[in-house]
Amino acid sequence: MSIEARSPPSQFTAKLRYALGGRAGWGGFGLQIVFVAVVAWIGYEIVANVRANLEAQRITSGFGFLDNTAGFDVSQNLIPYSGSDTYTRVFFVGLLNTLLVSVIGIFFATLIGFLVALGRLSPNWLLSRISGGYVEAIRNVPLLFQILFWYLAVLGALPNPRQSISLFGSFFLSNRGLVIPRPIGDPGFDPFAIALVIAILASVVLWRHARRQLFESGKVIKVWPTALGLLIGLPLLSALIFGAPVTFEVPVLKGFNFAGGSRVIPEFVALTLALSTYTAAFIAEIVRAGILSVHKGQMEAGSSLGLQRGAVLRLIVIPQAMRVILPPLTNQYLNLTKNSSLAVAIGYPDLVSVFAGTTLSQTGQAIEIIGITMGVYLLISLLTSAAMSFYGWRIGRSMGG
Amino acid sequence: MKRVSLVFTLALAAGLSTQAATAQTLKTVKDRGMVSCGVSQGLPGFSSPDDKGNWTGLDVDICRAVAAAIFDDPTKVKFVPLSAKDRFTALQSGEIDLLSRNTTWTLSRDTSLGANFTGVTYYDGQGFLVKKSLKVNSALELNSASVCVQTGTTTEQNLADYFKSNNMKYEVIAFGTADETVKAYESGRCDVFTSDVSQLYAERLKLSNPADHAVLPEVISKEPLGPMVRHGDDQWFDLVKWTLFAMVDAEELGITQKNVDDMAKSDKPELKRVFGTDGNLGEQLGVTKDWVSRIVKAVGNYGESFDRNVGAGSKLGIARGLNQLWNKGGIQYAPPIR
Numbered sequence: 076m077s078i079e080a081r082s083p084p085s086q087f088t089a090k091l092r093y094a095l096g097g098r099a100g101w102g103g104f105g106l107q108i109v110f111v112a113v114v115a116w117i118g119y120e121i122v123a124n125v126r127a128n129l130e131a132q133r134i135t136s137g138f139g140f141l142d143n144t145a146g147f148d149v150s151q152n153l154i155p156y157s158g159s160d161t162y163t164r165v166f167f168v169g170l171l172n173t174l175l176v177s178v179i180g181i182f183f184a185t186l187i188g189f190l191v192a193l194g195r196l197s198p199n200w201l202l203s204r205i206s207g208g209y210v211e212a213i214r215n216v217p218l219l220f221q222i223l224f225w226y227l228a229v230l231g232a233l234p235n236p237r238q239s240i241s242l243f244g245s246f247f248l249s250n251r252g253l254v255i256p257r258p259i260g261d262p263g264f265d266p267f268a269i270a271l272v273i274a275i276l277a278s279v280v281l282w283r284h285a286r287r288q289l290f291e292s293g294k295v296i297k298v299w300p301t302a303l304g305l306l307i308g309l310p311l312l313s314a315l316i317f318g319a320p321v322t323f324e325v326p327v328l329k330g331f332n333f334a335g336g337s338r339v340i341p342e343f344v345a346l347t348l349a350l351s352t353y354t355a356a357f358i359a360e361i362v363r364a365g366i367l368s369v370h371k372g373q374m375e376a377g378s379s380l381g382l383q384r385g386a387v388l389r390l391i392v393i394p395q396a397m398r399v400i401l402p403p404l405t406n407q408y409l410n411l412t413k414n415s416s417l418a419v420a421i422g423y424p425d426l427v428s429v430f431a432g433t434t435l436s437q438t439g440q441a442i443e444i445i446g447i448t449m450g451v452y453l454l455i456s457l458l459t460s461a462a463m464s465f466y467g468w469r470i471g472r473s474m475g476g
Numbered sequence: 477m478k479r480v481s482l483v484f485t486l487a488l489a490a491g492l493s494t495q496a497a498t499a500q501t502l503k504t505v506k507d508r509g510m511v512s513c514g515v516s517q518g519l520p521g522f523s524s525p526d527d528k529g530n531w532t533g534l535d536v537d538i539c540r541a542v543a544a545a546i547f548d549d550p551t552k553v554k555f556v557p558l559s560a561k562d563r564f565t566a567l568q569s570g571e572i573d574l575l576s577r578n579t580t581w582t583l584s585r586d587t588s589l590g591a592n593f594t595g596v597t598y599y600d601g602q603g604f605l606v607k608k609s610l611k612v613n614s615a616l617e618l619n620s621a622s623v624c625v626q627t628g629t630t631t632e633q634n635l636a637d638y639f640k641s642n643n644m645k646y647e648v649i650a651f652g653t654a655d656e657t658v659k660a661y662e663s664g665r666c667d668v669f670t671s672d673v674s675q676l677y678a679e680r681l682k683l684s685n686p687a688d689h690a691v692l693p694e695v696i697s698k699e700p701l702g703p704m705v706r707h708g709d710d711q712w713f714d715l716v717k718w719t720l721f722a723m724v725d726a727e728e729l730g731i732t733q734k735n736v737d738d739m740a741k742s743d744k745p746e747l748k749r750v751f752g753t754d755g756n757l758g759e760q761l762g763v764t765k766d767w768v769s770r771i772v773k774a775v776g777n778y779g780e781s782f783d784r785n786v787g788a789g790s791k792l793g794i795a796r797g798l799n800q801l802w803n804k805g806g807i808q809y810a811p812p813i814r
Contacts (some may be wrong), residue, residue: 132707134568134590147632148648158636231663250664251622251647330620331610331667332647341665342649419627419652422660428627433650436561436628439589441568 125442140438141166147433149424151340162434169426170451176346176425177412177455183351184411185404188358193388195363206359213356219417221353226345226421233341236332245325247333250341256323257337263313267320270313271306278302342423346415354411361403365396397470405463409456416452426451501573501705501712502762505546510554513539514572517557517653520678521786521794522578522598531555534597534785535576537775538703541719542574544774545758545767559653561628564589567704574716575704578672580630585704594717596702598786599798599807601695602634603673605680608690610667615694619644624666626650626657631671634697658682672699677792715761722768724810725750726777728801733776736769750813757813768813778808 095104129136141163148158153171156164194206213221231250234240239249247254278298285296314320326336369392377387418425419432431448435441505511515523515535523533531539531553540550556572567575568590578600579585581593604623606612615638625631627650639646649666651657658679661669669676673695680686703720705713726732729750731739740751748754752765759765775781782799783789800806 129590132568132590133587134707135588146636147650148636148646150647150649158633158640227659227663231665235664331618332620332622334620420656422624422649422651422656424650428650428652432561432627432652433632436564437584437633439564439568439585441565 129442135438135440136443138443140440140443143438145434145437147437149429150422151343151424162430162438165434166426166430166447169424169429172424172429173412173415173418173426174455176343176350176415176418176423180347180350180354180411180415181408183347184354184358184407187351187355189362191355191359192362192366195359196366210356210359213352214360218349218353218414219420222346222349222417222421225348226341230341230345236328239328245323245336247326247328251332251338252341252344253339254326254333254336255339256325257335258321259324261319261321263318264320266313266317267310270309274305274309277305281305340423342418342421345421346418346423350411350414353414354407357407357410358404361400361407362396365398365400366392368399369395394470394473398467401463401467401470405460408459408463412455412459413452501709502546502715505573509547510552511539511543511546511574512554512556512572513542514556514558514563514566514575514577515539516577517559517655519578519654519675520681521674521790521792522678523555523557523576525555532785534781535578535703537723537781537785538576538597538716538720539574541723541771541775542716544770545715545719545722545761545763548764548770550774559628560626561652563628564591564704567591567706570706573705573712578675578701579704580672580699581702582630589704590707591704592707592713593702593704594713595720595810596700596808597720598674598701600672600674600699600701602631602670602697602699603676603695604692605661605669605671605676605689606667606692608688612692615692615696616642616644618646618668620646621667622647622649622665623668623670624649624651624657624661625670626654627652629671630697630699635670638696654679672701674786674792674794677794678786681791711762715763718761718813719771720778721810722750722771722813723775723778723781724801724808725813726768726772727779728803728810731768731772731777733772733780736772740766740769746814 092100092104095101095107097103099106126136142161144159145162145165146158149156149165149168151172152168153175154164154167156168191206191209194202195210197203197206233248233250236247236249236251239247239251239254241247245256278301281301282298285298288294288296310320324335326333326338328334366388373391373395374387377391378384382390415425416427419428422428426448431444435444438444513536515531515533518524519533521533523531523535525531536553536555539553539555543552544550546552556566558566558572558575558577563575563577563579564585566572574594575591576597578598579593580600581596585591586593604615604618606618612618618639623635623646625635625648632648632650635646635648649660651660654671654675657669657671660666662683669679671679673691676691680689680691683689703716705716729739729747731747731750739747740753742748742751745754749757750768752758752767756765758767761767764770776784779796779801782796786792786794787796796806798807800808802809
């Protein structure tokens with residue numbers, strides 16, 4: 076038996092084969108096609124069967140319900156809403172409430188998380204033990220329990236509106252939430268806003284200039300006194316020339332509740348507190364791991380350059396640690412957003428409560444509504460991941476890695 | 477909450493993609509040896525488990541009566557506790573055979589959910605529970621109040637309608653379950669707890685000091701509560717419907733748990749039809765001839781069940797009112813068994 080030399084496959088075909096079929100080549104490609112076809116067929120069968128059976132049982136289906144009048148009220152709406160609006164509007168009211176609690180929760184969770192991590196790594200014995208105790212106490216108690224704790228035990232213990240805790244006669248704290256005076260725009264508002272924007276822009280330009288000077292000539296320019304002067308002085312000047320930018324509508328106790336002013340409802344406060352303190356415990360551990368992953372020599376090198384501990388952390392350690400911190404940090408952000416759906420337990424009107432709850436039981440269209448809700452959470456999560464990936468890419472680029 | 481709905485929705489999608497549309501529910505129930513019945517998560521008087529885990533209540537008695545008619549054994553029921561918002565999905569998905577969970581009969585529920593109401597077990601209406609210390613005597617004095625309500629009920633819409641048509645402002649806080657709602661009301665988060673009046677009386681018993689709370693006189697809606705079954709199975713629909721009718725007719729005819737055996741020996745043509753000694757009315761329903769005596773032996777007639785669970789003989793002590801028989805000043809009326 077003679078062995079014939081095989082002609083080597085052309086570069087292009089080999090690459091294509093590998094791209095489509097992996098190591099198994101064309102055979103693998105065939106299998107993949109069969110697999111995709113089977114999955115598509117099962118999906119089609121499920122959809123077709125569900126449609127046929129919904130029709131046979133005369134269960135209403137489709138998305139027409141979105142244009143119907145909702146007929147119920149919601150306690151917190153960021154966009155104008157009343158009971159005579161449609162279910163579509165309810166959807167957006169719920170979505171915005173979910174996003175609000177998620178964004179604010181993420182902000183505070185990150186802040187508390189970083190502080191606790193730095194505290195735990197601090198050479199101060201007491202501070203590091205307190206931070207360690209915080210992490211262990213918080214992350215080992217179920218989140219739902221913590222939400223109920225904040226809502227019923229802490230905020231529920233506040234006095235009723237008639238005996239509310241008052242500050243300057245215009246801020247009122249009671250078991251109905253925090254009522255604050257509401258600013259109402261006056262003629263002087265526009266010049267005031269313009270002055271503020273100019274001051275912010277000027278400060279940013281100044282800061283960039285100082286940074287460039289530092290890198291080019293090593294000269295340190297103190298920016299903050301000038302910036303502070305701009306930020307306070309310009310708007311103040313505008314107010315003096317054009318009159319007060321806003322007047323405040325002070326809340327007054329009327330009947331059962333306060334009339335006028337803006338209100339932060341206790342459900343929102345309890346949920347934000349619980350979500351941010353809970354997630355912060357996990358973020359603290361992630362940040363601690365990230366900082367510990369940076370070689371000790373980096374810290375020592377920074378110190379030997381004459382930088383203080385804060386500057387070493389800020390300029391040298393944390394930027395390098397971010398590469399380790401970022402992926403699990405993204406997970407925590409996604410968790411916080413999804414955990415916000417526990418809101419229904421304390422009556423916070425988030426997406427799951429008003430849309431997948433009230434709307435679902437009023438219309439009975441479970442498949443459509445759960446489908447939309449799942450899709451929305453998926454979309455929020457994908458957008459968060461994308462934003463975090465972009466941030467990670469920028470860090471990687473700036474470090475040349 | 478979300479997870480439970482999700483499970484039912486997935487079950488619904490899976491169930492709908494496999495089961496035949498015209499399910500033979502009675503045959504399925506007989507094969508299984510159990511009636512699967514959706515009830516509340518604990519509403520005293522209507523459906524709640526006692527300290528030994530036995531379910532009792534007016535709604536529970538409907539489940540037991542159906543089981544008695546089929547198996548001659550009122551214990552052959554599997555009770556599935558459901559929140560207000562999960563109940564319809566559980567019925568649609570086939571998780572339960574009938575829903576007997578203080579559910580208000582409305583047109584949209586009757587048409588768009590793929591299910592039918594089989595009758596009215598309790599004529600109710602929506603009311604308000606307030607602390608007596610607020611010194612409120614009428615619902616019309618509730619302007620600017622905070623109101624706690626359970627989500628997934630007709631209550632939320634009635635509430636919006638009532639305050640709007642009376643030009644009153646209010647704040648609504650909606651909770652997932654009845655317990656959470658009552659807890660928030662008790663903690664002072666709301667001034668008012670609103671629900672069906674029967675439920676207000678039942679929930680008031682759970683408060684630490686029931687005497688400090690009062691139900692306002694206004695009843696702002698019609699809430700006829702009744703059992704539900706799936707579309708597409710008329711035999712099962714008839715059986716559940718006539719089980720309730722049998723209980724009401726038994727009260728009208730004076731048949732009670734005590735005298736049912738004596739009455740069964742009666743020569744009156746009307747009673748002979750009811751007890752199946754003449755004709756085969758029970759068999760036409762898909763059960764045995766003696767179905768009425770089985771039901772009455774198990775749970776009593778409608779009046780007995782009412783008294784034992786929500787009426788004078790119970791902790792709730794609700795008056796019969798609208799739920800009295802039609803010939804005694806109420807509106808409970810059942811077509812004749814003939």
